[in-house]
Amino acid sequence: FATLKYRKEGFDAQKVKQLMPYMAYWLGLDSNQVQQSGSIYRKEKAIDSLAVSKPNVVIVICESFSAYKSSAFGNALQTTPFFDSLSNHGLLFTKCFTPAYGTARGVWATLTGVPDVQLNKTASRNPAAVSQHTIINDFKGYQKYYFLGGSTSWANIRGVLTNNIDSLHLYEEGDYKSKRIDVWGISDKNLFLEANGVLAKEQQPFVAIIQTADNHRPYTIPEEDKPFIHFRNVSSDSLQRWGFESMEELNAFLYTDYCYRKFIEAAQKETYFKNTIFMFIGDHGIKGNANATMPAAFTTQGLTNMHVPWLVYAPGRVAPQKFDRLVSQVDVLPTAASLAGVAYNNTTLGRNVLAANYNNPAAFYFDVETKRIGVQYDSLLYTKNITNKGNKQVIITNVKSNAPVQVSTAQTQHLNQLTDAYYELARYLILNNKKR
Known part of the structure; x- marks a missing residue:
């Protein structure tokens, strides 16, 4: 029955064939070679000067980490003073967007480099998509870890992890000494401390993912931690102005x-x-009022749902910098592998955004609620309805001014083709990015 639910979640082979050379050009690949091979596969070489020390990589997938709610992005409520200090000593991507909303879709995009564009639930639940290549497996000689405070039974995430990450050490509810505090398992603090205890004992290089959960309803804060948090009383007007719905949030x-x-x-x-190279990346954002810190289009066009912080913190290895070009959640693993000097097989849509030849920065979006897809390119946001029902088919907005714009026919065709290329290739790759 599960397979029947996904029968419509296929792909258009003709469109994929037509659009793959265009996507190849966009990714900086040889379009003719891609057209002949029918694949955007590329093998990235090791960087010996970086790989010699076999640096560890820790990626923290941060629950509901909306950029506009963080004081690192100008929120006056001083919500993230420690993260701000890390940002001042790390590489902060200020224009990072997730391809879609939702934790399962965010984890999927991070692990596979493929936007989850499935309309019927999520790609992680699709039996036909159970086999996926992930760059994590290219960390040869590394131990692989995944830490989650609760159970990985939701959205078949356990299946995605154990089927596709070789020799994975999976830690979830039941594997920790700390007590469960709510439906999401142990507290994030204890999750971090227990993960640190495991990693501190590891004698081999490692790549680890730690997935947090407490920045989510019911917003449980353990009594043992409350004395150490600088709570404050904020008026309802201030909460609303700075993007929060409640004091609990x-x-x-x-x-x-x-x-x-x-x-x-x-x-x-x-x-x-x-x-160790530490990375912090939001799994997704939250729709809300971002007008105090972001251009109005972030609120009116729902970009708050996808705009997240991405921070690389590796003192002595990565110089402090604010990176203001567009990047995507799908770029996390290619960039992490490149920073670690690891040779890797890239089969999907992510890129090493720190490469000297990183050109054509863009971010693709898929909104499962409104059934719209689109791209942000430069200052333009292009979206269109994929169902031909309901709201306006095509909207082109200037992100900075929040005004509808008229662009040339050639520019419109370019934006439409880029959007279609991302969408059709994502549909194809979900079913054809087989584990290597």
Whole structure:
């Protein structure tokens, strides 16, 4: 029955064939070669000067980490003072967008480099998409870890992880000493501390993913942690102005920042710290009022749903910088592997955004609620309805001014073709990005 639900989640082979050379050009590949091979596969070479020390990689997937709610992006409620300090000493991508909304879709995009554009539930639940190549497996000689405070039974995430990551050490509810605090399992603080304890004992290089959960209803904050968090009283007007619906949500954001601090402080005491690349990336954003910190289009066009912080923190290895070009969640693993000097097989749509030849920056969006797809390119946001029902078919907006714009026929065709290329290739890759 599960397979029947996904029968319509196929792909148009003719469109894929037509659009693959265009996507190849966009990714900086040889269009003729791609057309002949029918694949956007590329093998990225190791960078010996970086790989010699076999740096560890820790990727923190941050629950509901909306950029506009963070003080690193100008929120006056000072919601993330510790994350702000990390950002000042790290590489902060200020224009990072997830391809879609939702934790399962965010985890999928991070692991596979493929936007989850499935209309019927999520790609992780699709039996036909169970086999996926992930760049994590290209970290040869590395131990692989995944830490989640609760159960991985939701959205078949356990299946995605265990089927596709070789020799994975999976830690979930039932594997920790800490007690469960709510439906999401142990607290994020204890998740970080227990993960740190495991990683501190590891004698081999490792790549680890830690997935947080507490910045989510019911916004549970353990009693043991409350004395260490600087709660504050904020008027309802101020909450609304700075993008929060309630004090509970604000306090959960403050708690999230506290948990980041406890993790980094604990890691700094361990020998692995100096040879580790830390990354923090939001799984998705949250729609809301971002007018105090972002252009109006972020609120009116729903970009708050997808705009997330992405931070690379590796003192002595990655210089502090604000990176203001468009990047995507699908770029995380190619960039992480490149920073670690690892040779990797790239089969999907992510790129090493720090490469000297990183050109044509763009971000693709898929909104499952409104059934719209689109791209942000330069200052333009192009979206269109994929069902031909309901709201306006094509909308082109200037992100900075929030005004509809008229562009040339050639520019419109370019934006439409780029949108279609991302969408059709994503549909194809979900079913054809087989584990290598």
